[in-house]
Amino acid sequence: MIALRTLLLTFLVVLVSGSRSFAQATEAPTDDVRSVLTDLITGNGTEEDNLARLSEFGDPVIKDIVEAWRVGKVFVSPGTEPDTQVALLKTDDGFVNIANGQAWQGDPSVASVNRASRGLRKQLSRLVDVLDLASPDLSKRADSAMKLGSGQSPDFLAELQTRLPKQTDRKTRRAFEEAIAISQLANGSTAEKIASLELLGERHLIAARDFIKRMREGYTTDETPDGQLILVKADAALASIASFEKKVEFYGTLFRGLSLGSVLLIVAYGLAITFGLMGVINMAHGEFIAIGAYTVYVVQNFFAAHFGEASSGYESYFLVSLPLAFLVAAFFGAVLERTVIRFLYKRPLESLLATWGISMIIQQALRLKFGAANVSVASPQWLSGSFDANGVTMTYNRIFVIIFALVVVLFTWLLLRRTRIGLHMRATMQNRAMASGLGIPANRINVFTFAFGSGLAGLAGAFLSQIGNVGPSMGQAYIVDSFMVVVIGGVGNLFGAAVSSLGIGMIDQSLQPILGPVMGKITVLIGIILFLQWRPGGLFPSRSRSLDD
Amino acid sequence: MPPRKNLVETILFAIATLVFLVVMPALNLLPEDSTFHLSSFTLGVWGKYLCFAVLAMSLNFLWGYTGLLCLGQNLFFALGGYALGMYLMLMIGPDPVYKSALPDFMDFLGYKELPPHWKPFHSFPFAVAAVMWVPGLLAFIFGILAFRSRIKGVYFSILTQALTYAASLLFFRNDFTFGGNNGFTDFKTILGHDLRDPATLRGIFIASGVLLLLTWMLISWLLSTKFGKVQQAIRDSENRVRFSGYSTTSFKLFVFTLSGVLAGLAGALYVPQAGIINPSEMVAAKGLDVVVWVAVGGRGTKIGPIIGAIVVNLLKSWATREFAESWPLILGGLFVFVVVFMPQGIVGLPAQLRDIKTKLATRKAATTQPA
Numbered sequence: 001m002i003a004l005r006t007l008l009l010t011f012l013v014v015l016v017s018g019s020r021s022f023a024q025a026t027e028a029p030t031d032d033v034r035s036v037l038t039d040l041i042t043g044n045g046t047e048e049d050n051l052a053r054l055s056e057f058g059d060p061v062i063k064d065i066v067e068a069w070r071v072g073k074v075f076v077s078p079g080t081e082p083d084t085q086v087a088l089l090k091t092d093d094g095f096v097n098i099a100n101g102q103a104w105q106g107d108p109s110v111a112s113v114n115r116a117s118r119g120l121r122k123q124l125s126r127l128v129d130v131l132d133l134a135s136p137d138l139s140k141r142a143d144s145a146m147k148l149g150s151g152q153s154p155d156f157l158a159e160l161q162t163r164l165p166k167q168t169d170r171k172t173r174r175a176f177e178e179a180i181a182i183s184q185l186a187n188g189s190t191a192e193k194i195a196s197l198e199l200l201g202e203r204h205l206i207a208a209r210d211f212i213k214r215m216r217e218g219y220t221t222d223e224t225p226d227g228q229l230i231l232v233k234a235d236a237a238l239a240s241i242a243s244f245e246k247k248v249e250f251y252g253t254l255f256r257g258l259s260l261g262s263v264l265l266i267v268a269y270g271l272a273i274t275f276g277l278m279g280v281i282n283m284a285h286g287e288f289i290a291i292g293a294y295t296v297y298v299v300q301n302f303f304a305a306h307f308g309e310a311s312s313g314y315e316s317y318f319l320v321s322l323p324l325a326f327l328v329a330a331f332f333g334a335v336l337e338r339t340v341i342r343f344l345y346k347r348p349l350e351s352l353l354a355t356w357g358i359s360m361i362i363q364q365a366l367r368l369k370f371g372a373a374n375v376s377v378a379s380p381q382w383l384s385g386s387f388d389a390n391g392v393t394m395t396y397n398r399i400f401v402i403i404f405a406l407v408v409v410l411f412t413w414l415l416l417r418r419t420r421i422g423l424h425m426r427a428t429m430q431n432r433a434m435a436s437g438l439g440i441p442a443n444r445i446n447v448f449t450f451a452f453g454s455g456l457a458g459l460a461g462a463f464l465s466q467i468g469n470v471g472p473s474m475g476q477a478y479i480v481d482s483f484m485v486v487v488i489g490g491v492g493n494l495f496g497a498a499v500s501s502l503g504i505g506m507i508d509q510s511l512q513p514i515l516g517p518v519m520g521k522i523t524v525l526i527g528i529i530l531f532l533q534w535r536p537g538g539l540f541p542s543r544s545r546s547l548d549d
Numbered sequence: 550m551p552p553r554k555n556l557v558e559t560i561l562f563a564i565a566t567l568v569f570l571v572v573m574p575a576l577n578l579l580p581e582d583s584t585f586h587l588s589s590f591t592l593g594v595w596g597k598y599l600c601f602a603v604l605a606m607s608l609n610f611l612w613g614y615t616g617l618l619c620l621g622q623n624l625f626f627a628l629g630g631y632a633l634g635m636y637l638m639l640m641i642g643p644d645p646v647y648k649s650a651l652p653d654f655m656d657f658l659g660y661k662e663l664p665p666h667w668k669p670f671h672s673f674p675f676a677v678a679a680v681m682w683v684p685g686l687l688a689f690i691f692g693i694l695a696f697r698s699r700i701k702g703v704y705f706s707i708l709t710q711a712l713t714y715a716a717s718l719l720f721f722r723n724d725f726t727f728g729g730n731n732g733f734t735d736f737k738t739i740l741g742h743d744l745r746d747p748a749t750l751r752g753i754f755i756a757s758g759v760l761l762l763l764t765w766m767l768i769s770w771l772l773s774t775k776f777g778k779v780q781q782a783i784r785d786s787e788n789r790v791r792f793s794g795y796s797t798t799s800f801k802l803f804v805f806t807l808s809g810v811l812a813g814l815a816g817a818l819y820v821p822q823a824g825i826i827n828p829s830e831m832v833a834a835k836g837l838d839v840v841v842w843v844a845v846g847g848r849g850t851k852i853g854p855i856i857g858a859i860v861v862n863l864l865k866s867w868a869t870r871e872f873a874e875s876w877p878l879i880l881g882g883l884f885v886f887v888v889v890f891m892p893q894g895i896v897g898l899p900a901q902l903r904d905i906k907t908k909l910a911t912r913k914a915a916t917t918q919p920a
Binding site for chain 2 (some may be wrong): 281283340343344347348349350352353354356357358359360361363364365368476479480483484487491518521522525526528529530532533534536
């Protein structure tokens with residue numbers, strides 16, 4: 001039915017377009033948009049013909065010229081060949097030949113203002129409205145179709161239907177069909193309405209829900225059989241959309257929970273090593289995160305200064321800054337271990353105080369160096385943006401963080417379990433004196449382990465610079481969460497930390513829509529305290545026969 | 550030599566009594582042009598230090614003598630402050646702008662009448678009772694949960710920090726009926742006395758001094774009893790105490806609750822002198838500050854926390870004035886130094902120096918002897 005109608009309409013449009021043959025009108029025109037514009041302005045060929053040709057282009061230049069024409073900035077001048085004319089655009093520095101976009105060198109005195117007739121102006125403004133429908137950018141085309149469809153104006157409905165058969169791209173075609181269906185809810189016949197409802201229900205288009213609801217309100221229960229049928233169909237479509245929305249919400253929460261959990265995991269993994277394995281209550285963990293984030297900031301500025309912000313070299317600054325953030329934070333970690341921490345291995349509670357002092361110092365040093373205000377770190381192009389997976393919006397940086405977290409976990413596991421130094425690390429962390437007695441260079445291992453944990457914090461900071469603020473006290477926001485993750489996972493158990501961060505992320509994200517962000521967080525914290533009643537050692541407690549472990 | 554130690558403590562106690570209850574208020578009474586005059590402002594600042602000292606003593610009672618490091622002592626302090634603050638807010642009286650007897654922030658939020666839990670705070674005795682039982686009850690409930698499941702050491706510290714963090718999130722909310730971000734301020738009278746009157750301020754200062762001395766006496770007495778011995782034994786080896794048949798859980802619960810009550814009292818006296826109470830008193834950093842005072846003064850000693858609280862705060866106010874930019878560097882550096890090189894704090898310094906001296910002497914003897 002729809003197809004037949006569109007075909008008919010197309011045919012009509014073709015008829016209107018006059019002398020041009022059917023084939024020429026439907027084939028993608030090979031001639032240049034500027035020459036068509038020139039033809040239209042200079043009156044070369046019939047107006048209808050030129051308009052029809054013009055409607056095949058989605059070039060934004062049309063909009064500019066039409067606007068200029070309206071305000072009297074389009075001129076014509078006799079051309080070099082006899083009986084030809086040149087269309088000109090008046091700009092601040094002289095005339096531009098519309099046909100080629102170059103500056104026009106002719107005599108300005110022979111140029112005269114050209115104005116379009118009222119009828120032509122009206123048609124042109126409509127043409128501009130639907131300009132994006134022919135845009136070469138397919139997503140722009142689909143967006144424009146949805147916009148025009150949502151306007152539910154009968155004029156545009158015809159336009160959409162005319163253009164539907166020309167859409168070869170599957171996604172764009174679907175967008176056109178959906179736009180037409182939405183428009184038909186207001187403008188179509190009963191049969192069309194029913195067909196539209198069926199289509200929208202089948203496609204469970206969330207954007208269409210309000211339109212269906214509005215249309216449904218127009219019908220009362222005592223309707224003709226047709227009206228009854230529409231009501232039934234509308235309810236069915238609404239139900240289908242609602243169930244789809246629930247599904248989208250569920251997967252959306254799942255995805256957000258996973259990505260929040262991954263952020264937590266990356267943030268807490270360094271602490272799982274310095275606190276969980278080494279027993280150092282590292283209150284300066286948050287500041288190592290800040291060091292990593294500031295490293296990214298410095299690298300970004302370096303790249304911007306040396307390659308320029310538009311270059312492709314600048315785009316890769318983030319990849320370069322990742323290892324650097326790790327190394328810089330690891331270096332500071334090593335320095336901290338050598339100067340302070342090594343005196344405190346037997347006094348864990350005092351390591352808390354000393355690192356608290358360190359955290360004050362680092363925060364203030366950052367403040368003095370970079371200023372107290374947050375600094376801005378731009379996301380590279382390839383990390384910004386998102387794609388839509390069947391209704392669930394996934395931003396690239398959220399996907400990146402999940403992958404990144406996986407890599408961190410895998411890399412740490414390989415290091416600890418599959419290398420000699422990992423073996424030494426585990427031995428030293430279990431019993432420093434014994435490991436040292438067996439010939440393991442315990443001091444060097446301590447430095448290495450602490451530096452590795454700090455480096456992971458730096459990596460976390462590098463990532464956080466992409467999703468949050470970078471400021472001197474940015475680390476403070478994560479310190480409580482990080483400790484919670486480690487305690488819940490079971491101190492000393494890296495796998496536990498991974499599980500608990502994902503779990504906390506999921507629970508947080510599922511509570512947030514119900515309780516709001518703050519109450520959700522409070523509930524999670526109280527939940528954690530209660531959880532430890534049930535399992536004081538966390539999810540995966542370390543097994544030991546020692547009484548005080 | 551316990552008797553001598555007691556003698557030293559008695560002398561210090563007498564000096565503190567003299568200074569805080571007699572000398573300083575008397576100096577404040579001198580005419581303003583006198584060289585020895587102590588301004589009401591300075592007296593107010595010292596009054597706050599005394600409250601901090603009590604807060605530090607309450608933490609020391611818990612950490613120094615029982616081995617439980619609470620990072621949320623500031624929460625109990627703030628709760629005590631909020632309880633008295635509620636009374637002070639209600640004493641402000643009708644507001645000239647809104648023509649209502651409600652606290653200003655409630656007018657802002659469009660409350661028509663006082664929420665039920667605010668009503669009893671018109672009574673001063675009730676407010677004072679709340680200053681004690683609210684922090685005490687919270688400490689008791691949290692203590693049951695924590696100690697029953699044998700959460701101790703680092704885990705206890707981290708959980709108390711999480712509790713404080715959760716509470717501060719709650720108090721930052723406007724709809725929690727405690728003034729949200731801004732908290733309580735603009736107090737006018739207490740028990741009918743004008744809070745801007747020097748005599749009132751002097752009274753509150755003396756009350757802070759009395760609280761400090763009473764807390765000192767209470768802790769000193771408790772530590773000398775059998776209870777105190779068990780308490781310190783728990784710090785040194787909890788398992789041995791438990792195997793000897795003591796319910797360490799009950800002991801710890803009592804100590805934790807008492808220290809919460811003491812912190813609450815300190816907070817209550819702090820609020821009229823500071824003139825404001827808001828959720829920033831509950832942030833995690835403040836809790837760590839208290840720990841630092843105790844550590845710098847000397848934990849596990851009776852006078853250490855008092856010295857620590859006063860010295861660190863004096864240092865902080867001096868450093869913020871002199872080095873507006875770099876004072877956190879100085880304070881942070883000091884903490885690191887104290888923790889690494891002075892584990893006994895300021896109070897332990899003489900003993901530490903004596904140790905070093907004897908060590909040097911023996912080394913000298915050892916190097917000269919073999920010849």
